[in-house]
Amino acid sequence: xxxxxxxxEHDGKTLNPATAKCVTCATxxxxxxxxxxxxxxxxxxxxxxxxxxxxxxSVLRVDxxxxxxxxxxxxxxxxVALAADYTHVFGPSTSFGKDLMPRVAGLLGVAQxxxxxxxxxxxxxxxxxxxxxxxxxxxxxPSRKLLATVRVAxxxxxxxxxxxxxxxxxxxxxxxxxxxxxxxKSGSTDRPDLQTASRVVSGGRxxxxxxxxxLLFSLxxxxxxxxGASRAAVDAGYAPNEMQxxxxxxxxxxxxxxxxxxSGAIQHLTGIKDARTxxxxxxxxxxxxxxxxxxxxxxxxFQIMPELERLIGT
Amino acid sequence: xxxxxxxxxxxxDYNVRVRVKPDASGVMLDGVKMSVNPFDExxxxxxxxxxxxxxxxxxxxxxxxxxxxxxxxxxxxAMGADRAILVQTDAAVEPxxxxxxxLALAKKETPDLIFLGKQAIDDDAxxxxxxxAAIWDRPQATYASKVEISAGKANVTRxxxxxxxxxxxxxxxxxxxxxxxxxxxxVKLPDIMKAKKKPxxxxxxxALGVSAGVHLKVLKTEPPAQRQKGVIVKDVPELxxxxxxxxxx
Numbered sequence: 414x415x416x417x418x419x420x421x422e423h424d425g426k427t428l429n430p431a432t433a434k435c436v437t438c439a440t441x442x443x444x445x446x447x448x449x450x451x452x453x454x455x456x457x458x459x460x461x462x463x464x465x466x467x468x469x470x471s472v473l474r475v476d477x478x479x480x481x482x483x484x485x486x487x488x489x490x491x492x493v494a495l496a497a498d499y500t501h502v503f504g505p506s507t508s509f510g511k512d513l514m515p516r517v518a519g520l521l522g523v524a525q526x527x528x529x530x531x532x533x534x535x536x537x538x539x540x541x542x543x544x545x546x547x548x549x550x551x552x553x554x555p556s557r558k559l560l561a562t563v564r565v566a567x568x569x570x571x572x573x574x575x576x577x578x579x580x581x582x583x584x585x586x587x588x589x590x591x592x593x594x595x596x597x598k599s600g601s602t603d604r605p606d607l608q609t610a611s612r613v614v615s616g617g618r619x620x621x622x623x624x625x626x627x628l629l630f631s632l633x634x635x636x637x638x639x640x641g642a643s644r645a646a647v648d649a650g651y652a653p654n655e656m657q658x659x660x661x662x663x664x665x666x667x668x669x670x671x672x673x674x675x676s677g678a679i680q681h682l683t684g685i686k687d688a689r690t691x692x693x694x695x696x697x698x699x700x701x702x703x704x705x706x707x708x709x710x711x712x713x714x715f716q717i718m719p720e721l722e723r724l725i726g727t
Numbered sequence: 728x729x730x731x732x733x734x735x736x737x738x739x740d741y742n743v744r745v746r747v748k749p750d751a752s753g754v755m756l757d758g759v760k761m762s763v764n765p766f767d768e769x770x771x772x773x774x775x776x777x778x779x780x781x782x783x784x785x786x787x788x789x790x791x792x793x794x795x796x797x798x799x800x801x802x803x804x805a806m807g808a809d810r811a812i813l814v815q816t817d818a819a820v821e822p823x824x825x826x827x828x829x830l831a832l833a834k835k836e837t838p839d840l841i842f843l844g845k846q847a848i849d850d851d852a853x854x855x856x857x858x859x860a861a862i863w864d865r866p867q868a869t870y871a872s873k874v875e876i877s878a879g880k881a882n883v884t885r886x887x888x889x890x891x892x893x894x895x896x897x898x899x900x901x902x903x904x905x906x907x908x909x910x911x912x913x914v915k916l917p918d919i920m921k922a923k924k925k926p927x928x929x930x931x932x933x934a935l936g937v938s939a940g941v942h943l944k945v946l947k948t949e950p951p952a953q954r955q956k957g958v959i960v961k962d963v964p965e966l967x968x969x970x971x972x973x974x975x976x
Binding site: 515591 | 739744745746747754822823848849851852853854855857858859860861862865867869870887889890894896897900906907943945946947948949951954955956957958961962963964966969970973975976
């Protein structure tokens with residue numbers, strides 16, 4: 414029997430879909446008994462969402478005012494306390510999970526598998542290295558607890574329809590006061606979330622300006638798509654950092670990824686290679702993006718974007 | 728603020744296209760150009776900028792790895808670090824081992840701040856800084872895109888999935904840096920000459936009382952699955968027809 418604890422990611426209202434993908438990853442382990450841990454100020458709403466995920470047996474709520482914001486230094490000792498009963502602790506490979514999980518591994522003195530992309534056994538996994546240019550199969554010691562961050566682009570979300578038990582946990586853990594949350598600034602829009610959208614339209618440096626990104630937004634809205642950007646476009650100041658797709662930005666797996674004016678640097682391709690269909694539009698027919706695209710169109714993107722927008726839905 | 732420690736990793740240069748060995752035993756490293764991990768270069772640059780703003784701050788660059796990692800520490804010294812320490816080992820160093828070695832150095836050096844890159848571009852683990860903060864029992868501020876130091880505190884803006892988040896941490900603390908924190912300086916020839924005279928101490932994991940345990944055994948290393956090259960269409964109507972036929976629009 415393998416007891417797997419998954420750290421749920423949420424904003425107090427909605428469970429992040431990354432959590433459901435971690436559940437799918439965990440169900441790939443034989444004889445898995447899966448629990449989800451939720452830390453927050455009031456996790457009642459997200460607890461019922463977590464309990465509905467198919468394959469989950471129990472949801473553990475840890476509500477206290479200090480958990481209002483997910484600070485790794487605050488959550489880690491609580492997760493260590495909860496982890497005592499588990500053989501595996503998984504978190505999503507999002508900025509939340511990547512920040513928190515190694516701190517927990519450090520406190521426990523155990524190894525972590527980062528960006529787990531395939532389960533080959535309860536202690537044998539595959540993960541990417543060198544920006545996805547190589548895939549390693551790693552094995553850990555079954556006598557020790559295993560921590561992992563789950564590469565969410567590699568797994569489908571678990572279905573709903575489950576009916577897990579929900580339990581409130583009062584943990585007697587002293588929390589540090591050396592780390593304080595001050596605030597957040599998000600470029601939140603009405604558009605779909607980049608990480609989980611089924612369609613994504615991304616722009617590169619060839620767009621030439623932040624102003625020209627508006628053409629991209631307009632096309633994305635017609636498609637009901639989220640908007641992304643290459644690292645070059647973000648570095649040039651055309652788009653905010655949270656829009657960056659690639660190895661050092663978001664790794665995504667939409668049904669359709671449309672790359673406009675993106676040449677296709679390896680670190681960008683790493684972030685999109687799990688997309689179902691890749692569409693490339695670029696003026697340079699030799700651009701590496703065409704090597705991985707399912708369909709490509711060579712031409713002037715400032716003519717193509719408006720025409721495409723016009724012809725979609727006709 | 729008196730001392731900043733910066734952790735540097737020797738990695739395959741980011742311009743090298745890494746290839747997997749045919750026998751799946753690893754990646755080809757013979758004769759490949761090695762460099763300072765780019766994120767660590769940003770970490771060092773930030774430490775140097777803090778030093779240049781303040782009075783009398785010592786910047787110590789530290790690394791763990793083979794004897795040749797002295798080259799990367801010399802680069803760090805040429806950029807402006809005051810001295811360097813190499814924990815020399817031929818063993819494969821896992822993040823947990825690295826964190827313990829850095830902890831041993833932190834106990835000796837007692838820095839006010841430790842900077843690291845958010846991840847190394849070889850194993851992409853993204854663990855060492857957080858593990859170090861955990862076992863040092865100090866705050867962590869990961870993925871920093873802005874760092875402001877005031878009396879005994881650091882105000883750090885972090886790049887998170889939803890945008891930017893700002894936290895305040897008491898010093899000493901561990902800060903891991905993201906791409907957009909700064910643009911590292913170029914090293915000039917006179918600085919390279921000067922760096923040769925700066926102190927570079929070599930120690931070992933044994934001397935620090937750290938064992939290089941293997942927690943994760945690497946069974947094989949394979950190339951990634953390749954995507955098939957698709958079709959090129961000639962105009963927008965053809966593209967739209969393709970997307971409609973695939974049921975994508």
